[in-house]
Amino acid sequence: MTDWLDTIPEAARAYLEGRRLDEVECVIADLPGIARGKAVPASKFARQMKFYLPDSIFYQTITGDWGEAANEEGFIERDMILKPDMTTATAAPWTGDWTLQVIHDAYDRNGDPVPFAPRNVLRRVVDLYRAQGWEPVVAPEMEFFLVARNIDPSKPIEPMMGRSGRPAAARQAYSMTAVDEFGPVIDDIYDFAEAQGFEIDGITQEGGAGQLEINLRHGDPVKLADEVFYFKRLIREAALRHDCFATFMAKPIAEEPGSAMHIHHSIIETETGNNLFSGPQGGETDAFYYFIGGLQNHLPSAIAVLAPYVNSYRRYVRDHAAPINLEWARDNRTTGIRIPISGSESRRVENRLAGMDCNPYLGIAASLACGYLGLMEKKRPSEQYRGDAYAGASDIPQVMGQALEVFDKATDLHEVLGPEFARVYSIIKRTEYEEFLQVISPWEREHLLMNV
Template identity: 30%
Template sequence: MTYLPSGASAQEAETFLATYPEAEAIDVVMTDCHGIGRGKIIRRHELQSLYRSGRAMPSSLFGQDVTGDDVEESGQVLNDGGGDKRCFPLPGTLGFLPSTGRGQVLVSMYDESGQPYSADPRFALVAQMERARRLGYAPMGAFELEFYLIDMDVGPEGQRQSARYALTGRRSPYRNTMAVDELDEMAPFFEAVYAGARHLDLTLESLISEYAPGQYELTIKYRDLLRAADDVIVAKRLIRTTARRFGMEACFMAKPFGGEAGSGMHLHLSLAGQAGENLFADIHGDKLNPLMLQAIGGIRRTIGDTMLVLAPFLNSWRRFASTSYSPASDDWGVEDRTVAIRVPASGGNARHFEHRVAGVDSNPYLVAAVTLAGALDGIAGQIDPGPAKSGVDPADGATLPRSWLDAIDRAERSPFVEEVLGKDLHRAFIAVKKAEYQRLASTVTEVEWALYGHVV
């Protein structure tokens, strides 16, 4: 059987077409540096050709800001005369989206020689996965997604507001944290999400109502770290497309409401051995594994350089304005949600750590890449993580960037970030973020007019 450069086979397309005769179109989704899906919708009869020879897309997609505008300094805009590259489907990602009635498949970009395209963010994680495997490790992980469900209609004063419950049509102004009855009132929506996940090789697990009106959290099943990052892309599209059919918008901003909780994307990570055993498992009963502690030490040492990956937008930094479960530090602790790297209480053979800094607006491939790279560096250097902390000290995180611009500057100067992303993606990512910063820095907001316009 012939396999594509991505490892996919034509049999996947044939199986899909036989299983879903009602699917007349398929969404072809490539993830840009922001984590946004770019691509096209193809017709049913075109699917097999995608699995034979790929699909052409412009590499300039990796040099665009969130609005789709080209950033000339990215090095991706017309750097080869504007020619397209070939995108090939990723194995195991072809599925059916019941909310749209279409199929969906993730793709990655390859150059003319069939090699991974250097500015495609997924390949930054692929490179770290390969590095780990050469060392005898199999990275395993899972993400938790926090997000808001927002009403499509604004309130009487033009304000955004939480969505009405899908079952009752009622809207609650209260936080209702972990209220099971609130989940029941939103059950028709989440039942549709879970039903869709079954068609997408996506295992969604626990659901809770979070610490704000309209905020929820979904956890995704633990598995191979690369597929776990793919799961985030698939889950976000599933939630978004389903929400629209219910008259809602799914909001993955890190801080959509200034007075309410921010939304994180917590990464749970461990390393498995050749036989599948957890190499982070406790030793001598309940003693934390030195290998895991060294991994935490490496992440602590590099986290300041990676803050632009973990908090990539201006809005991302509003999440750190309050310390309410949103750590802007490099501390670690056991069963403590105020630290950056938390070791959950579930120990023994299930031991792992949770990286809590990234916002739900960040690119999961880049988050996983810098986290895994830091962990591997820590193990290689046998880095001591220092003592565990409990709670947040005002001095914590003093060496971290304190603003979006600081994070841009630090990531630009960082040999670690450049090495993990690669020169081309590093250049493009930094250039795009600089352009976004300049756009927002030159925009005068209504808040500024209200505060200063008639006073100073």
């Protein structure tokens, strides 16, 4: 066991210094981004550097039902081989004993990556960039709500009680006083993140009641997706310590803004180390415009991945802090594609369409895939939008069913993400959508029961 512990990241070694490791959680993200896996004693993990799970974990909907996504052999629940990526070993500091988490990669019996495992989908896209001599760089922003405990699905979600004993206030964006209301939860978030070796770029109060945003430092897409995957669990655990819930629903409270996972993109030329979006004199390159053009042309096909649930589409509301179209502009937060203020070395493109409810591996993969297609097709975007983009027309799917129809036709996007992934994803999401359509909502009972 000593040998493998010597290979884990420094933060994990520091966490265990002078302590005896009790347990290792072997985890993998399913399609929704839920951690699946096994917890094993540390002594067993040291002897067994792989384990098995059925491929059916990727055929399961968010409700626990199953989509008919198995291949021609049928639903036989074939075992996948899961191998640990020891660079992802990190603490689970909320547990009662000394525990590490390790993300695993999924392979079939021939040693090939399972094509619908989300981490493998993202790796596939990153490898396409690297084959061109490019290194993609991303920086995710995570928005979420801290809400009062809610164990009754029929009750509306309410803001949590702050430190002052008052419910969290809305429309207090960037207020330090509002951030102080959640001080004990934020303190635990910082402590957990430090124990896990994650660097937070900042925490701010957003516009919703109890809504916060955490920014992460830019870096390798797979590493950053791992961090978002870990952060969702970390934040939930910190909230539970203080009698509240953390939710990453796209739109948990009807009157409040939704929660996004904005994704900032840049690309480094491997040979030179230069930003592909900036020329020798610091100007914007053709590649910069092609990337934006790719987002404009292909994001409609990827919305089903960036907005994966029926609730996701409640976020795209005019004048409510989320984009309604694919206009692009510099330093303009009303557009779906924003170019932040930056120097030429850090020039980047921000995709504001993704919801925080998306699987981080798949959301980042889909966004990078659209930009990659733009770079390959070399099509320039529309003219930069001037003014308030909410005044423009909506040009993105408005409901899950429509988004899936567009996704199913996008064979060029499927080739980048992987055709087998696209097949499985569509089946699972259509199954979820059909499940939703069987539910009668309170609105329908209130307005239709006696009036139609």
